[in-house]
Amino acid sequence: MEEVKYLTVTAVSSYLEYLINQDPYLGKLIVLGEVSSSRVSKGHLYFNLKDESAVVRCVMFKNYLDQNNLEIKDGMKVLVYGKLNLYKAGGYYSIMCFKIDEFGKGDLHKAFLLLKEKLEKEGLFKEEYKKPIPRISERIGVITAATAEAFNDIKITITRRFPSAEIYLYPSLVQGESAPQALIKALDKANKDNLVDVIILARGGGSWEDLNCFNNEELAYAIFNSKIPIVTGIGHEGDFTIADFVADKRAATPTAAATLVTIDSGELKKQLTKVELRLNSIIARQITNLEHQYHTLKNNYYFKNYHEVLDLKIKDLNNLYFKLNQLSPLNKINIGFSNLESFKKRLALIKPLEKIKALNDKVYDYSLKLDQVLGNKINEFERKIDNHIDRLIIINPLNLMKKGYVLAYQEGRIIKTVTKLDQAKPLEVKFSDGKVETKITKIERNNNGS
Template sequence: RSGHLYFTLKDEEAALECVCFRSVAETLNFEIADGIQLVAAGRITVYEKQGRYQLVATRLHPDGLGALYLAFERLKEKLEGEGLFDVSRKRPLPAFPRCIGLVTSPTGAAVEDMKNILSRRYPLARVIVFPTLVQGEQAPESIVASLAAANAHEDVDVIIVGRGGGSIEDLWAFNDERVARAIFASRKPVVSAVGHETDVTIADLVADLRAPTPSAAAELVVPHAGELLGRIEALARHARTALRERLRRARSELAEVLARPPLRTPQIIVEQRAQRLDDAGAAAEAALRRVLERAAHRLRLAAVRLEAHRPHRLLERRRERLEALQRRAQLGLVRALDRCRSRLEVGAARLEANHPRRLVAHRRQAVASLARRAQLAIANGMAGHAARLGILLGRLQALNPRAVLGRGYSIVMRLPDEALVRSARQVAPPDPLRILLAEGELRAETTESIPPPEARDDEGGEG
């Protein structure tokens, strides 16, 4: 919990208690475990509470090459836990890089191999070498600085960082945590090419792509120009073949279109439009006939309802007017259709006299306009006739005796035969009566019958 380390150094003959305080323990790049061989430096002190000697370690490192391996494993585990090795964050390399940055020694054989391969495979790419120390204590800082310079260069599209083969100590700069984090923070894709294929470094694990050797890295970052030319030629051949086939199909389709009857004989189009106009006129006439039939049906219903009150003369006049309106509407429709047909025939004659391909589109629009005007005229006529019919029905309704009752009048019938009483002479006391009102009816009994004055005078003269 305190961060201090307590352990015992021992061999076959002796043992020494050791303590490594937290300030030193935090600087260790390996983990202390049972059985590990250590080289320790420090001072001897006495732990007074227990009265024993102990070594306060100020420097610790594993003994031999095992120290490097332990440091490598510890850093690998740490960075892996932070996600620096995640495959999901690795970026693809650009397919056709314009500029390649080489972070390596400017004097080694590796840089010459990479430059030769890049110029041979893809001479279009520009190569920039960022001189870097790749070995020694100053190498990690130099690698980090060169990576920053390559990222700052606007033209660089991809970065190769690496060196040729060597011992584990020679390659150790690429196992440095600072180098790993610089590769991880790079804004541009990084290819790691350190040593030979069997050499694996922390830089290889963090980079977007690992190449087994610097020469292999040069082959991975650029395409082969000869292969690209072959692909371009193949695509050009395919495009030419596709274009010829497209032109053949287009010519065939054009010939098929030109062979169609409407283009050979434009008169067919005019005849078809004329036939459509006749169909439209017939449909409009049928629609008008249906409207008039419905109006006549409603009129007949009204006549039946008014039959009991005998408005025959008025109904006959209204029917005559309606029939006259119907004849006028039909005559107007026939005349409108005749005018449209006449205009269509004139247009057809003009089309026959002129070049058909220039005028057929204009005549098509004219035919469509005439059809719309005819339909509009029919619709307006039907609306007018419907309005007039509504007015006539309103007038008939005004003459309905039931409507007269609403103004305070009544209808008197004699019971039990329900004969309509038009004169006082039709009843005598005590005849029962039925009186119809606008709302309901009354039952009464005749107490006195008073005929009109003329009737009384006639009766007196006869007496």
């Protein structure tokens, strides 16, 4: 019986969880729906988000609920910002909410949604255009306010994790109407200088209005066209801006962005130590192998007795040279010329031309005699043939029939004697110039029976 391949429930759930966590769109959702079945338990908010065709469970944990400053009630139409989460034990998925806004509360939200839809259609959010973040960044650019607490947090984090990294600050406004142009200018300068491996675009937390400068269309194109990878760390985890969607990578906070672009120096040292140990082990094995090869070569018979071996090789080489000289084409040609001269001398002694002339004379005499003999024989055969022809003419039945003789046939057989005749059957008589058919009326035999 063929073994059935199967998956466990845990395996299926784990695979679905992996797919959800790997999907960039499911990690930064903005979902519109109506609140229902809302309740607060142990400081956490649980509710369902529904529309006319579907419903999804939602949860907002206490730390985010305390920051949200919006009383959630059933029937409210809201925008939920969060990520999709699979609850394997219960076998259902839910949205883990970082921020909830009442839908239609202002023009800023409408403008944000319209711009997000436009840029998404143009492909600015596609993963295929995201530039990879370097694993080790030695020069890190930071675009934020020089006096902002966010910059201080970034510096502390980078210095703690990777002290050798150089930080390049490109100061900019991060709030207000002039902020988008200032951010674009700082971003252009960082690309023009081309000194850094990665850029952090950062700002601390604030209201939706405070963060709105990062929802600028021109800034979105500047981020998309940057040749240097950009990581955003804007506001708190529940804050999503257009800049976050366009950036090559989004971090929840400025500190998280600094963590994302650096490698922990302690961890790096551990990795380097492992590499060093591995290299030392490889080198030690190589040295051991080379030492073994050295001792093997040192004790080799040919190496220890190289004088004798060399003499033997020279002798073999001389023998080979002699054989090659004997078998060489030039030597064979010389021998051939020598043999040719010998043949010439022998031919001169034999005088083949004279012998050929004598033989030709004999052949000529024999041919004359043969012609004479053959001529005589042919004449004799011609006379005999003429005699035979004359005799054939004499005994030719046709000639006899012209003299009055006839041939008698019965049933196609020639009749030579009357004893062979059948009186009841007709008789065919052939003349030299025709034939007749007759009936036999009487048969008479000679007395002597012939």
